[in-house]
Amino acid sequence: EVQLLDSGGGLVQPGGSLRLSCAASGFTFSSYAMSWVRQAPGKGLEWVSGISTSGTSTYSADSVRGRFTISRDNSKNTVYLQMNSLRAEDTAIYYCARVFPLDVWGPGTTVTVSS
Amino acid sequence: EIVLTQSPGTLSLSPGERATLSCKASQSVSITSLAWYQQKPGQAPRLLTYGATSRATGVPDRFSGSGSGTDFTLTISRLEPEDFAVYYCQQYGLYRATFGQGTKLEIK
Numbered sequence: 092e093v094q095l096l097d098s099g100g101g102l103v104q105p106g107g108s109l110r111l112s113c114a115a116s117g118f119t120f121s122s123y124a125m126s127w128v129r130q131a132p133g134k135g136l137e138w139v140s141g142i143s144t145s146g147t148s149t150y151s152a153d154s155v156r157g158r159f160t161i162s163r164d165n166s167k168n169t170v171y172l173q174m175n176s177l178r179a180e181d182t183a184i185y186y187c188a189r190v191f192p193l194d195v196w197g198p199g200t201t202v203t204v205s206s
Numbered sequence: 207e208i209v210l211t212q213s214p215g216t217l218s219l220s221p222g223e224r225a226t227l228s229c230k231a232s233q234s235v236s237i238t239s240l241a242w243y244q245q246k247p248g249q250a251p252r253l254l255t256y257g258a259t260s261r262a263t264g265v266p267d268r269f270s271g272s273g274s275g276t277d278f279t280l281t282i283s284r285l286e287p288e289d290f291a292v293y294y295c296q297q298y299g300l301y302r303a304t305f306g307q308g309t310k311l312e313i314k
Contacts, residue, residue, distance in 0.1 A: 124300075124301055126301075126303070128251075135294065135305060135306075135308045136243075136245075136294055136296075136308075137305065138296075138302060138303040138304060141301035141302055141303075142301070143301060150301045150302045152302075186250055186251075190298070190301070190303075191239075191241075191299075191300075191301075191303065192241040192253055192256040192262075192296070192298060193241070193243070193251070193253060193296070193298075193303075194253045194262060194263075196250040196251060196252075197250065198250055199250055
């Protein structure tokens with residue numbers, strides 16, 4: 092079964108850091124670009140970051156550029172999102188997804204930035 | 207950055223009726239780069255259509271996408287109770303994307 096399982100969310104203070112992980116199974120992970128998408132409480136979807144199949148090309152939304160870094164380890168079938176300098180407005184459910192279009196999604200992991 | 211504007215914000219219909227959801231882009235979008243998603247409370251989004259008109263695997267044929275240029279439409283031909291949810295359009299490039307703000311389809 093094609094599956095993504097995201098993890099690593101939690102409660103963090105403003106200015107803190109967190110690393111999210113997304114483990115893939117059931118498909119050839121190294122053949123697919125990947126993305127992170129987030130959803131703030133009661134709000135819509137926001138694309139956050141994307142990475143190429145090899146990991147050599149990465150892209151981020153203006154709202155997180157310079158603070159968030161996407162990476163992948165094809166030997167572990169895992170994509171990561173390193174989040175630094177977290178702000179209250181980064182509070183959201185974070186989904187990893189296979190691209191494009193986003194045809195496979197993880198269940199999401201919740202990040203709460205609060206003191 | 208391409209901005210997608212969805213309308214209406216909320217659509218109130220009854221089961222059995224036809225639903226028409228609109229997505230307008232601030233500039234022309236390639237027909238191969240427009241997708242629609244459905245999201246139910248507490249769940250991850252689900253891909254419905256892509257390439258503007260192609261249905262994703264397992265999606266019932268009552269869902270259809272259409273449009274070109276800056277105007278795109280998701281049509282649900284005959285609403286089933288499980289179709290009441292929030293719908294998002296999305297345009298995507300090689301590695302980045304933007305979403306519309308969503309249309310909530312609620313039971314009248």
